[in-house]
Amino acid sequence: MNKLIIALILLFFSLSQSIRGQEDNIKVSLMTCAPGTEIYALFGHTALRYEDTARGEDWVFNYGMFSFNTPRFIYRFVKGETDYELGVTRYPYFEGSYAMRGSSVYQQTLNLTISEKQKLRRLLEENYLPKNRVYRYNFFYDNCTTRARDIIEKCIEGKVVYSEGKERLSFRDIVHQYTKGHEWDELGIDMCLGSEADKPIDTRKQMFAPFYMLEAAKKATIVVGDSVRPLILHEKKVVDVEPEDVREGFPLSPMVCVFILIGVTCFVGWLQFKIRKIIWIWDLLLFGVQGLAGCVITFLVFFSTHPTVGSNWLILLLNPIPLIYLPVMVYRAIKGKKDYYHTINIVCLTSFMMIMPFIQQKFNVTVLPLALCLLICSANHVLLYYRQNNK
Known part of the structure; x- marks a missing residue:
């Protein structure tokens, strides 16, 4: 009996060692x-x-x-x-x-x-x-x-x-941690994400x-x-390696580019007052780009299944309307006719900038100066028309 007990103990020990060895x-x-x-x-x-x-x-x-x-x-x-x-x-x-x-x-x-x-x-x-x-x-x-x-x-x-965790971050907060130093990538992602990305997770x-x-x-x-x-x-x-150096992309940051855009828009406005004529090619470029960007935002909001993009308030600023209306805008500019689009655009852009602080969405830092640039362009149209017709 003792030999049987000893044999069972040895068998059990052998099996346990085998399992432990397998686990190791x-x-x-x-x-x-x-x-x-x-x-x-x-x-x-x-x-x-x-x-x-x-x-x-x-x-x-x-x-x-x-x-x-x-x-x-x-x-x-x-x-x-x-x-x-x-x-x-x-x-x-x-x-x-x-x-x-x-x-x-x-x-x-x-x-x-x-x-x-x-x-x-x-x-x-x-x-x-x-x-x-x-x-x-x-x-x-x-x-x-x-x-x-x-x-x-x-x-x-x-x-x-x-x-x-103690800190309640949002999806956008975490994204920004990883896009630091990649400003153009951050701009592109920010433009796509809606207010849902700013909720604490x-x-x-x-x-x-x-x-x-x-x-x-x-x-x-x-x-x-x-x-x-x-x-x-x-x-x-x-x-354990040293990270690669960040590849040099476009030398100017998005913010610098937007302020250059504002400067060019102001210069075009001054030039229009001087020659008393709308430079419609600038409208074609500026509002055309706005409309194209708006097509992307609109597609994401209404058709994309990506999470957090359907609640993007940026669609108030970037939508396809300028692109659709662009032929009429250019025609009226060439003919020197009054264009109510710019009056409506001034009201819409002003309203957007006023409600921005109250919208539960974090906008990229370039959004406000971009809206200001579009506002200046439309304001130039309205002021030039009234100057030409109220002599």
């Missing part, structure tokens, strides 16, 4: 990559690393794969119908690509049980099936970071609990940004009944 062989990590210089890489990136030393496996599962060569890519992106997919690559290639582009990579090893690691592997393999790997990308709610977070949560037997929604996910994971715990364990075992920097 497998390591799953959350990989967070530093931002790059391209607009699609400004916010960083998230992936999952799966290591199994017993099998000689070291894979990176990446939910951020896409191709610019996809048919109608730009149209689909603006409309909110961009498809991303799960890609799998060997870790050395992943590490090398980020090292070459000057992006550091942080590895957070997950504190998972062997069964949770195995379940995660099955879920990743299922996601990688051709019928499952493609998904409809959503910048704020369904991207490479949220996908990695969600699949981690699915494999855990208990619940992942995140500590709520909780910690979970903030995790759309890779480094917010990294910070949330540091403090997160796994709760299984009365048992509590940290989500992250340890963290290290596996790629």
Whole structure:
């Protein structure tokens, strides 16, 4: 009997050691990559690393794969119908690509049980099936970071609990943190986002940004009944490189360009008074650009499925009306006829500038001077007409 008990104890010990060894062989990590210089890489990136030393496996599962060569890519992106997919690559290639582009990579090893690691592997393999790997990308709610977070949560037997951050930021606040130093990119994004992007969001929604996910994971715990364990075992920097220098783009900032535009508009207005004639080519350029920008904003508001773009109050300033009316405007300017459009435009622009502080939307700093520029142009039309006809 004693020999049987001893044999059972030894068997149990052997099995437990085998399981422990199996658990030690497998390591799953959350990989967070530093931002790059391209607009699609400004916010960083998230992936999952799966290591199994017993099998000689070291894979990176990446939910951020896409191709610019996809048919109608730009149209689909603006409309909110961009498809991303799960890609799998060997870790050395992943590490090398980020090292070459000057992006550091942080590895957070997950504190998972062997069964949770195995379940995660099955879920990743299922996601990688051709019928499952493609998904409809959503910048704020369904991207490479949220996908990695969600699949981690699915494999855990208990619940992942995140500590709520003290600072209630908005989507736009977080976007601005990553577009600092990229003023033209920030302008483009600001023009597209509506008032919904300025509402405070909780910690979970903030995790759309890779480094917010990294910070949330540091403090997160796994709760299984009365048992509590940290989500992250340890963290290290596996790629430590100096970031690439920001590529020099257009030398002038958006604000400088807008003030130059105001200066040119004032000069054109002075010149019109001097020659007593409307320079209609300037109208064609200024109001044409306003109308074209308005077409983009209008499309985003009414047709795009992107979140936070449908509540964009900027449509009061940028809409297609000037573009539609432009032929009539130019005709009346050439003939020297009175154009009520400019009187109405003065009222609308003045009203817009007056209500701007009360609209629950943060506008880019260039919006007010841009509205002022358009106001000056219309005011020049009205004043010149009355000067010519009230001698």
